[in-house]
Amino acid sequence: MKNLTKVALALSAGAALAVAAPLAAMAHVTIDPGQSDAGSYALITVKVPNESDTEKTNRVQLNLPTDTPFTSVRFVPVPGWDAELVRSELPEPVMIGESEITEAVTSIVWTAQAGSEIGDGALLLLPISLGPVPDVGSVVLTADQTYTDGSVVSWNGTEEGAEKPAPILYVNDAPVDHHGDTATDDDAHGDSDDHASEDEHSDEAAASSGDPVARGLGIAGLVAGLGALVAAFAFRRPATK
Template sequence: MSTSRIAARACALFAATGAAVLLGTGVASAHVTAKVIGEPAVQGGYTKITFRVPNEDATAGTTKLEVSFPADHPIASLRTTPIPGWTAAVVKGKLAKPITSHGAEITEAVSTITWTAAPGTRIAPGEFLEFAVSGGAMPETDQLVLPATQTYENGKVVKWDAPPVAEGAEEPEHPAPVIKLSKEGADDHGAATAPAAQTSNDKPAAAAPAAASSDSTARWLGGAGLVVGALGLGLGAGATLRARKAVAASKAGR
């Protein structure tokens, strides 16, 4: 086999290895996001929203996060969770048109919440932090867009404010955090209505183990992708070394 063909195969193997690693582990999306963990968020109800903030700068830490809440879909009250080293400021604004929530007239709503790190505190490179708020009532809309501004200790400011795009469209570089709001399953406090208890003869109860099995399968596939990637790197390096030796032997025989 010619040295050029050996080198070409080595390059192809390296390319395939890179693809295997990406497919096995997934491409990380380090965006500021909003999640409702646990019970679903219900229109007219109360819920907990968690903002997950990853640090995307390789050399500077995140020291401030500001989240804006829309005036056209107002939330009357939100409370923050204490985080050591961080202070939270909830700012309310007057509504142009008062709303009625659970029989009470609401004239002001939350406009922004700002978390600021104390000196010596930050979200370091390679780390993330979660900021949680709880309250309501949630507005009557299918989704709530919550633009966020992330500030770094070196002065860099990143605005996560691009509106949602249609399904299948290319995601913007800095999408705004979004949560979905449901119309179904709410009780007087906005929590999801618990499903009726399953009897021993009810088959739907097997759904939970199935979900756990799916999660285990996904983790196994991710681990397998890493192993395949590592093996590919080893084979690629070996092929390159053999190619170099072949070239050296060819030159020595001339």
Template sequence: MSLSSACRRAVAVTAGVTALTLGLALPALAHVTINPGTAEQGSFTKVAFRVPNERDDASTSKIEVTFPTDHPLPFVSVKPLPGWKVKVTEGKLPKPVTTEYGEITEAVTKITWSGGKIEPGQFQEFEVSMGALPKDTDHLVFPAAQTYTSGEVVKWADEAGADGSEPKHPAPVLKLTPASGEGHGAAPSPSETTPVTPTATAVAAPPVAPVAAAADADSSDGTARLLGGAGLLAGLAGVVVGVLGLRRGGRTS
């Protein structure tokens, strides 16, 4: 075999392996997913259902997302998306569910976006705000159905196997983690609390008025002592004058 033939064969094998690898990877990249994929139990969150177009000869024209009824969400709102119509469907639950907001008998069961197009090689995100998320489960499943302009419908509704293996058409899953205590409704930490009054008073500047009053008191006390001393001297002088007068009177007589 010539060197050029060997090179061509090596290139062909490499190309074949690359194509096979990409062929196996593409289906995994085409899943309908929910982003971010995690949220805290008991919180309110905003998520985006990310829908890639996995066909080369058709566009995605509709996406339907089914909401859980065993763990219904009391509050659901949708962000408008230019070029797409949105329909929020509410329905009666199989059985009432008790939450911190009371007993729920009806809830959002499905959201449908239609009228727009996701062209080949593109993706779109459909945003939803929802809560409060349940506290008694570690995940929520949102089965989705993707409709193409060719009439094909792909259902992303399978859950992972018992061994954790990924199914062919996995449903979007939102994993729920225990609340950290820093989210909605959490008590403030000691570092965030307002300082108590004694602390504020301790750093306040001392008032000036008492110092002035003390100075005035010292001044008045000194004045009083001075006047008292002067009076005492005057009294002694009077006594001396009186004694001298008596002596002079005795000599004259």
């Protein structure tokens, strides 16, 4: 019986890990939505999770491209956070339409007011507008996240599987679905004919897609159920005669 009890406890621990792993993979600075059309003005939200167990996030800097600059950059005020648009001279002049651009907003900096820093388990949402979106395959928006101890985490990885991936705005095309954070309009809303079967089996699609949360919860449910079954046998006493 002791062996069965150990198995049940191990399975329960496995269920917890199955949920924790995909949630940890989501703890990146990202943008939502991650796709926009060329020439449009994209209204996106920068999502900043606090990853430290002991320190708080008190500053966020989103770096904008200088080779394909945005001529219109705006932020939505966030209570408790001061925002600043930083304009800089471009390394080289850039032609946008018939205009030559020599300077542009190259970063947006948010600084927390006293008492508004975000701590463990908190998520900071920073809405912004960028445009016109350049007609390129993707726009990399690196980010620097500063903690109250002075440490800085730079989200600037662009290679596949980067530990600190940079937020990327995909232009015209759908973003690569590494973490299940973004999807195309067809994936989000579905066409009445082509995606009817997908709508009917949405639960199965979520479990089999790249969504780590759905997959993790599904695995956790199976493991937890098996653990409960083993535990039931472990603690059941034989009937007296």
